[in-house]
Amino acid sequence: MLITWPYPNAPAEVPPLPRGGFLRSRARRLRWATPGLPTPYRSAVSMELVNEVLQTIVSGIAIGCIYGLVALGFVLIYKATEVMNFAQGEMLVVGAFLAYTLITVLHFPYWTALLATIVILSLLGMLLERVVLRPLIGEPVFAIVMLTIGLSYFMRSVVSMIPGWGTDTYGFRTPFTERFWRPGDLVVSWEHLSIILITLTLIMVLFWFFRFTRVGVAMRATSQNQLAAVYMGISVKRVFSLTWTISAALGGVAGILLSPITFVHMNMGFLALRAFPAAVLGGFGSIPGAIVGGLIIGVTESLAGVYLPVGWKDIAAYIILILVLMIRPEGLFGIQQKKKV
Amino acid sequence: MAFFQAEQMSVSFGGLMALNAVSFDVEEGDVFAIIGPNGAGKTTIFNCINRYYDLNGGRFLLKGRDITRVRPHVVAEMGIARTFQNIELFRNATVIENLLLGRHRRRRSNLFTEALFTRSVRRQEMQSREKAEEVIDFLDLQPYRDLPVASLPYGVQKTVELGRALAMEPALLLLDEPSSGLNMEETQDLAFWLSDIKEELGITILLVEHNMRFVREASDRVLALDFGQAIAQGLPGEVLQHPDVMKAYLGDEGAFTAS
Amino acid sequence: MRFEMKRSYYQDIRLFKYRSTFFWYLALLAGCILVPLLLDDYFRSQLTFICLYSTVTVSLMLLSGYTGQISLGHAAFFAIGSYTSAILTTKGVPFLLALPAAGVLSALVGIVIGLPALRLSGLYLAIATMGFAFIVEEILARWETVTQGNLGMLVDPPSVGSFSFDTELRYFYLAFFILILTVLAARNILRSPTGRAMIAIRDSEVAAQAMGVNLAKFKTMAFAISAFFTGIGGSLYAHKLTFISPECYTILVSIEFLAMIIIGGLGSLHGAVYGTAFIIFLPQLIILSKGYLPASVADQTGLEPALYGLMIMLFILLEPMGIYGIWRKTKFYFEMFPLYKKDTFRREKKYFKAERH
Numbered sequence: 001m002l003i004t005w006p007y008p009n010a011p012a013e014v015p016p017l018p019r020g021g022f023l024r025s026r027a028r029r030l031r032w033a034t035p036g037l038p039t040p041y042r043s044a045v046s047m048e049l050v051n052e053v054l055q056t057i058v059s060g061i062a063i064g065c066i067y068g069l070v071a072l073g074f075v076l077i078y079k080a081t082e083v084m085n086f087a088q089g090e091m092l093v094v095g096a097f098l099a100y101t102l103i104t105v106l107h108f109p110y111w112t113a114l115l116a117t118i119v120i121l122s123l124l125g126m127l128l129e130r131v132v133l134r135p136l137i138g139e140p141v142f143a144i145v146m147l148t149i150g151l152s153y154f155m156r157s158v159v160s161m162i163p164g165w166g167t168d169t170y171g172f173r174t175p176f177t178e179r180f181w182r183p184g185d186l187v188v189s190w191e192h193l194s195i196i197l198i199t200l201t202l203i204m205v206l207f208w209f210f211r212f213t214r215v216g217v218a219m220r221a222t223s224q225n226q227l228a229a230v231y232m233g234i235s236v237k238r239v240f241s242l243t244w245t246i247s248a249a250l251g252g253v254a255g256i257l258l259s260p261i262t263f264v265h266m267n268m269g270f271l272a273l274r275a276f277p278a279a280v281l282g283g284f285g286s287i288p289g290a291i292v293g294g295l296i297i298g299v300t301e302s303l304a305g306v307y308l309p310v311g312w313k314d315i316a317a318y319i320i321l322i323l324v325l326m327i328r329p330e331g332l333f334g335i336q337q338k339k340k341v
Numbered sequence: 342m343a344f345f346q347a348e349q350m351s352v353s354f355g356g357l358m359a360l361n362a363v364s365f366d367v368e369e370g371d372v373f374a375i376i377g378p379n380g381a382g383k384t385t386i387f388n389c390i391n392r393y394y395d396l397n398g399g400r401f402l403l404k405g406r407d408i409t410r411v412r413p414h415v416v417a418e419m420g421i422a423r424t425f426q427n428i429e430l431f432r433n434a435t436v437i438e439n440l441l442l443g444r445h446r447r448r449r450s451n452l453f454t455e456a457l458f459t460r461s462v463r464r465q466e467m468q469s470r471e472k473a474e475e476v477i478d479f480l481d482l483q484p485y486r487d488l489p490v491a492s493l494p495y496g497v498q499k500t501v502e503l504g505r506a507l508a509m510e511p512a513l514l515l516l517d518e519p520s521s522g523l524n525m526e527e528t529q530d531l532a533f534w535l536s537d538i539k540e541e542l543g544i545t546i547l548l549v550e551h552n553m554r555f556v557r558e559a560s561d562r563v564l565a566l567d568f569g570q571a572i573a574q575g576l577p578g579e580v581l582q583h584p585d586v587m588k589a590y591l592g593d594e595g596a597f598t599a600s
Numbered sequence: 601m602r603f604e605m606k607r608s609y610y611q612d613i614r615l616f617k618y619r620s621t622f623f624w625y626l627a628l629l630a631g632c633i634l635v636p637l638l639l640d641d642y643f644r645s646q647l648t649f650i651c652l653y654s655t656v657t658v659s660l661m662l663l664s665g666y667t668g669q670i671s672l673g674h675a676a677f678f679a680i681g682s683y684t685s686a687i688l689t690t691k692g693v694p695f696l697l698a699l700p701a702a703g704v705l706s707a708l709v710g711i712v713i714g715l716p717a718l719r720l721s722g723l724y725l726a727i728a729t730m731g732f733a734f735i736v737e738e739i740l741a742r743w744e745t746v747t748q749g750n751l752g753m754l755v756d757p758p759s760v761g762s763f764s765f766d767t768e769l770r771y772f773y774l775a776f777f778i779l780i781l782t783v784l785a786a787r788n789i790l791r792s793p794t795g796r797a798m799i800a801i802r803d804s805e806v807a808a809q810a811m812g813v814n815l816a817k818f819k820t821m822a823f824a825i826s827a828f829f830t831g832i833g834g835s836l837y838a839h840k841l842t843f844i845s846p847e848c849y850t851i852l853v854s855i856e857f858l859a860m861i862i863i864g865g866l867g868s869l870h871g872a873v874y875g876t877a878f879i880i881f882l883p884q885l886i887i888l889s890k891g892y893l894p895a896s897v898a899d900q901t902g903l904e905p906a907l908y909g910l911m912i913m914l915f916i917l918l919e920p921m922g923i924y925g926i927w928r929k930t931k932f933y934f935e936m937f938p939l940y941k942k943d944t945f946r947r948e949k950k951y952f953k954a955e956r957h
Contacts, residue, residue, distance in 0.1 A: 084723045135917055141722045142670055143916050146862050149855055150912030157906030167902075273734075273851075276727050284724075311742045318731035325728045326716045391810055417812030429810075431803035433867075434796075437612075441793075442800050446812035448793040452821060455792035456785045462792055467609040469793075509811065 051186050056302050062192035063261070064298020065199035069254040070275035071282065071290035072206075073247035079223040079285055080243040082141070083133065086148040089272025090155035091251025095121050096264040097165050099256045103172045105164070110175050114256055118249045125248025129241050137240075152269065160266045169265040177260060191260040198257060202250070203291060210287070219243060223285075274301075277321035283334025292332060296320070344369035344545055345513055349399035352385055352569075359385045361569045362399065367513075367547060367562075372539055374548040374556045374577070377566035378589055383549040384426055385569075387515050391423055392416050403513065418446050420512035424502045424519060426549075432491040436482055436501050439490060440473040443508030476504045480534065496527045503531075507538070514538070515547045520555050528552065532559050553581060565589065613791055629780075636772050644768040650877050651775035652836040655782045657860045657872040659829035662786055664858070665866045666795065667822040668802030669717060670726040673733030674857050677706045677827040679740055679849035681834025683747055686755045686844060695758035699835050706831025707824040714823035718816050721805075733854055741846040752845030755838050765839075775836055782829050786869055789825070798822055859908070863915045865922025874923040882908065921945075 070088055077085045095117050102113040132151060136144050160167050176190040210216035222229040222239045230236055255268065262268060278297045282289025297317050305313035324331060343366035352360040360382045367373045375383045388394045390401060392413040400409040403419060411419075422443070431439050447469065450462045477483055480500050485493055490501060499519065506514055520528045532555060538544050550556045556563060556577060563580040565572045567589040573580045580586055606612065616622040636644050656678060663669050681702040688698040713732055717725055740747050747753065757766040758774070765771045789795045797818050800808035809815055838844050856879065864875020886904050919925055925945075933940045 078723075084726070132913065132917070139920070142664070142668075142866070143862075143920055145670065145723065145726060146858060147913055147916045150859070150909045150916065153855075153905055153909030154913065155909075157902035157904075157909060160902035161906065273730070277731065280724065280727060311738055315735050315738045318734045321731040322716065322728060322735070325720055325724060329719055329724060393806065393809075412814070413809040414812045414814045417810060423810045425807065425810075429804045429807035431800050431807065433803055434799055438796060438799075442796050442808075442811050442813075445793055445797060445800075450792065452789075452794060452825070455794050456788050458788040458792065463610075463613070466613050466792070470609040470612060505811070 052306070053303075054186055055188065056306050057299055058188050059192055060299035060302025061295055062195040062298070063302060064278075064295035065195050065291075066254050066258050066271070066294070067275045067278045067298050068291035068294025069199060069202070069250050069257075070272045071279035071294050072287065073250040073254075074275065074279045075282070075284060075287060075290045076243055076250075077247050078279075079287075080219060081133070081137070081240055083136075083144045084141075084148065085247065086145065087128075087152040087155060088247065088251050088275070089269030090152045090159070091121060091125070091248045092255035092258065092272055093156065093159055093264075093266055093269045094124065095252025095255030096259045096268060097159060097162075097170075097255075098252070099259065100170050100172050100264045101164065104170075110173075114253070117252050117256060121248045121252035122245040125244040125246075126241050128248070129244035133244070134237070134240070156266055156269060165266070167266055169263045171263045172259065174260055195257045198253070199291075202253065206246075206287070215242065274317040277317045277324070280321055280329075281324050281331055283331025286331065286333035289331055289333035343367060344371075344404060345547070346402045347386070347390075347399070348401070350386065350389060350396060350401070351398035352382075352389060352394055353397055359569050360389070363566065363569070363571045364399075365564045365571065365574055367545060369545055370539065370543060371562060372535060372546045372548060372560045374550050374560035374563045375566060376550060376553075376556060376563060376580075376586075377572075380568075381566040381589075382569040383566060384517055387423060387517055387547075387549065390416070390421065390515060417509065420509075421515065422506035422509040422511035422513070423515040424499075424506050424517055426517040426521070428495075428498050428502055430490045430498060430502055430505070433489060435487050435489055436485050436493070436504075437470075437473055437477070437487065439501055439505050440476055440508045441469055443476075443505040444469040444472060446509060472510075473508055476508045479507070479537070480504045496523050499523065499527075503534070507542075507544075511544060513545045513547065517549050518551065519548070520550065520552050528555060531555075535559050557581065615787055615791075632776060633773075636769060641768045644772050646880060648768065648772045648775045648840060650873075650880050651772065651779045652833045652840065653857075653860065653880065654779050654873045654876045655775075655833035655836070656830045657857055657864070657876050658779075658782050658786050658869055659826040659833075660857050661861050661864075661866070661869060661872040662789070662798070663822050663826035665861060665868075665871075666790065666802060667798040667819065669819060669822060670722065670858075671729045671823075671826070672726045672851070672854050672858065673713070673729030673731075673736075674826075674830055675849045675851065675853035676733040676736035677710060677830040678834040678837065678853065678857075679736060679846070680709055680827075681706045681831030682838035682844050682849070683740065683753070683834075684831070685835035686753050686838045687746065689756060689758070689839075690753070694760075695839070696760055699758075699832060702835035703828040703831040706834070707828040710823040710825075710827025711820050713827075714820035717819055717823060730851060730854070733851055737846055737849055737851075740849070747846075750846060752843055755842050755844060757842060758839045771840060775840075778832060778836065782832075783869060785829075790869075794818070794821070859912050863911065863922050865924030866920075868924045870927070871922050871924035874927070878923060879908075882911070 070092060073088045073091070074085060077083055077088075098117045098120055099113050102108040102116055103110060108116065128151070132147065133144075136147060159165055174191070174194070176194045179190040181188045181190060181193060210220055218229070218234045219239050219242065221232070222234055222236055226236055229239070251272075258268065258271070262271070274297065275294065278293035279290050280293070281296060282291070282293030297320060300320060301313055301316045304316040308316075345367040347366070348364050350360050350363045351358070363382070363386065365373070365375075375386065377383055385394065389396050392411065396409055400407055402408070403421070406419075408416060408419060431442065434442075447465075449465060450459075454462050477486060480503065482497070482500060482504060485497055485501070490498060493501070499522070503516070503519065506516075520531055523531065535546060535548075536559070539546060548556070548560060550560075560577055562575065563577045564574045565580050565583070565586045567585075572585045572589060573583045604611070604618070616625065636647060639647075656674065660671065660674055663671055684705045685695075685698045685702040688701055689695060693701070713729065716728055720728055741749050743749070744751075757764060757771070759765065765774050790798075797808065797813045800811065800813055801815065801818060801822075805815060841848070860875040860879050861872055862875070863878055864873065865871030883904060886907055890903075915922060921928070929945055932944070
């Protein structure tokens with residue numbers, strides 16, 4: 001795995017720990033959970049535990065926001081079109097790679113690159129909807145699920161074939177790299193904070209959009225009853241297009257936000273598979289549920305990674321998924337719907 | 342003791358009382374019709390008998406046995422068959438396959454004998470097919486026998502649904518708006534079939550209907566519902582002339598007489 | 601067009617509809633037995649893979665195509681079958697016992713998975729099975745005392761008594777024999793009340809329950825049957841590869857199985873075999889076609905998965921009945937010739953879904 005840093009200087013070395021054994025192993029695990037973070041070995045031991053837990057939770061919330069964004073993309077598409085979009089993860093990958101190219105190759109500033117990526121991904125979403133999904137409206141669920149799975153395969157491989165992208169791992173500089181916020185004894189990376197703040201902004205924008213704009217209300221109407229929406233003069237095709245556009249854009253933003261943490265490589269999309277449990281936990285038809293579900297899963301995974309033996313972190317999300325599906329399949333905010341006979 | 346008894350049935354969805362202490366009883370061999378305006382709770386009664394919904398209060402008894410809490414498929418095994426308001430046929434299967442599914446409660450084989458397709462399974466299959474052919478003859482479905490159900494006209498689909506219920510050899514048949522969407526000819530055919538079912542096969546029929554002429558012709562007793570509550574129960578002539586029933590259908594101001 | 605005069609009920613339930621069909625199948629059987637004698641080991645190996653993957657896809661077709669329960673986690677049953685057989689044969693249990701034991705253990709796990717499936721449908725079930733597959737994969741990697749984790753396990757070729765299936769040819773006959781048994785069992789199940797109940801569950805659960813089909817029992821049964829045959833396929837797989845590790849059973853393998861049944865054509869057992877053959881020969885086709893592509897495209901390692909994904913998408917968009925659908929349409933064309941109408945198999949165009957569920 002080749003990691004390339006287009007930095008003028010090499011990153012600063014992390015100083016070695018004065019103590020070994022138990023503390024070193026914990027610090028090593030903590031470093032995974034919050035990369036780029038100097039180990040807090042100078043604080044007092046009792047505060048250290050609290051700080052450690054808080055930091056784990058913060059990084060969990062950050063990852064949870066990413067899951068939430070991806071889950072939000074799923075839920076939007078599902079609400080509008082009853083389609084499960086397995087290719088959402090690939091939007092993440094494409095967004096991350098695009099941002100990487102724009103920032104490091106074309107030397108765009110970060111925020112311009114963010115906006116440009118959103119625009120390009122929106123167009124991609126619109127294109128995919130028109131070409132791939134539109135012909136399948138009304139077809140059985142199975143077919144559409146397999147179609148999006150095939151699409152995700154295809155997109156992932158195409159990403160690996162594009163010159164300059166390929167199968168390597170890349171990183172890029174953001175305004176938040178290697179900057180930390182230190183309230184008291186706590187050390188929080190600005191990368192995590194940026195994820196949380198940008199996600200909050202996006203949620204508020206989406207909330208305002210769905211609540212107060214005509215287009216947003218039209219989308220909500222279509223998701224409840226397509227036939228009635230058609231009778232009311234809402235163009236259902238345009239609503240589908242818009243839904244995919246927004247979802248693709250959300251996926252792209254999630255990819256850009258995720259890049260500092262996991263770096264850009266073509267298998268990033270597998271993370272999106274963990275957003276499924278988030279969407280299910282929140283309740284599949286519910287927008288705030290997707291975010292809340294993502295946060296819960298992110299925090300649980302983060303804590304599991306630090307405090308449970310190896311391997312639990314990877315399956316924590318799926319164990320939660322199975323528990324939710326057995327105990328309360330409609331999720332936290334979903335509504336139990338029964339077919340009318 | 343009546344053949345089928347419903348006592349104080351109550352169902353509520355959230356705050357909405359779909360059924361409020363509805364009681365009725367059905368004698369063996371009767372055709373019992375349930376009428377009422379839309380939303381009165383008629384299909385809800387059927388859904389409760391079928392155990393698609395759970396009752397919040399009350400119970401039903403079939404031949405004295407309490408079947409309020411049994412599993413849905415056990416209801417079928419006890420001899421209660423049902424047709425649906427919006428046709429619930431198996432769309433990808435042919436007519437004969439749909440009818441054969443009605444024979445499911447007679448299944449006496451298990452997975453292993455079926456995987457090996459032993460002689461007993463073969464015999465059972467042929468018996469099922471014979472019975473299904475009888476139903477096809479009874480309902481004149483021969484031209485449609487091997488056609489997939491999805492391609493059939495609406496009236497024929499309704500007939501197939503009736504056939505599927507008959508193939509179960511039920512003791513009690515629940516028909517949910519059997520004449521909706523049928524023209525005059527098809528409704529006449531249906532009326533003849535109902536009387537044949539009642540006389541030749543001796544099956545008790547519970548009917549939800551909107552077509553008043555049909556109800557008057559075909560049924561022995563009638564129950565009228567409105568807003569989840571029973572209004573009147575008795576002979577068709579009596580119930581249909583009852584002022585409360587007329588008010589339910591025609592409203593308060595109605596000075597018209599029901600035809 | 602051929603018309604059938606049916607004179608007895610038995611004609612409806614026969615395995616072979618016409619007498620000529622029976623002879624064609626006999627010819628196919630003879631071909632499958634004789635042709636591998638002429639081929640070289642590489643092709644024999646590919647045919648063996650087709651046979652053992654077909655065992656899996658036929659059972660997956662029973663579950664997903666006929667009962668309508670989407671399973672994104674079949675790689676887990678495959679893995680359980682493989683590892684059970686591997687562990688048992690390593691401990692000295694004869695292959696003739698290990699093979700069915702692999703199936704039975706998979707079936708038991710299938711029943712466990714079937715239980716939550718009772719309350720879920722469609723997409724939720726797909727996600728649940730996917731989650732389950734991830735969990736099993738992780739367990740296999742971490743339970744090192746039993747499965748040797750990520751190091752993988754060595755497996756011997758199977759032997760019955762002193763007769764060892766260590767050549768490609770012998771292994772092919774073994775896999776082919778097991779495939780025939782699987783297909784026969786599947787056909788028998790499909791023409792019996794269980795098969796009809798399974799189709800009923802796919803088409804309308806409500807009506808199925810009203811007809812007396814015990815949903816819980818039949819859904820669990822479908823999962824168990826499917827897991828049983830998948831486990832057997834897994835056992836054959838393990839003994840063929842002679843080395844297994846958790847990496848062989850990722851979610852991509854589950855997706856591959858699903859792709860096989862979709863490309864083959866959902867709703868027919870023939871389709872399962874056609875789809876399997878197509879997917880297994882796809883890498884060959886890609887290698888052949890690389891000669892026609894410019895070097896910059898052909899050299900990429902991502903070309904194969906890209907074409908794979910593209911094939912899945914094209915089949916679903918253009919030919920949802922799959923390869924079996926193409927076969928049926930061609931046959932129908934020739935049967936009806938020259939009266940075939942171009943729009944016979946045209947799908948109705950739908951603009952939106954009118955109903956929520």
